[in-house]
Amino acid sequence: MQVPQQQPTQPAQPxxxxxxxxxxxxELTEASDGYGGLSEPVETVIATAWCAIEKTFKTPSPRxxxxxxxxxxxxxxxxxxxxxxxxxxxxxxxxxxxSNGKMLNIFNLNNVEEQNLFLEMFCFEREMK
Numbered sequence: 001m002q003v004p005q006q007q008p009t010q011p012a013q014p015x016x017x018x019x020x021x022x023x024x025x026x027e028l029t030e031a032s033d034g035y036g037g038l039s040e041p042v043e044t045v046i047a048t049a050w051c052a053i054e055k056t057f058k059t060p061s062p063r064x065x066x067x068x069x070x071x072x073x074x075x076x077x078x079x080x081x082x083x084x085x086x087x088x089x090x091x092x093x094x095x096x097x098x099s100n101g102k103m104l105n106i107f108n109l110n111n112v113e114e115q116n117l118f119l120e121m122f123c124f125e126r127e128m129k
């Protein structure tokens with residue numbers, strides 16, 4: 001009796017056509033101004049990539065609501081999951097600038113199945129209404 005051979009498992013891959021959003025990975029740097037303070041933050045583009053962006057309603061911690069008043073306006077928070085090819089240089093200290101100019105703050109990174117193939121970034125965007 002022959003034992004069937006087990007096929008090697010492949011990592012879960014999103015279809016390549018989902019990578020249709022062009023984004024920039026931004027690093028904010030500050031320099032000392034010589035008087036004991038810091039200069040204005042300077043945006044430095046460290047990478048440009050194609051990725052998939054999906055809006056998710058999962059919050060990082062359970063909350064009753066994500067809207068509150070700030071400076072006379074209502075501020076809401078939108079959460080996104082951004083999937084792109086793996087880049088070991090990206091950390092939670094970086095920001096993502098979408099093609100429409102909006103900035104996403106990265107709060108969690110996930111190397112999908114530890115394969116160094118895909119990187120999932122969980123981000124939020126603050127919206128002023």
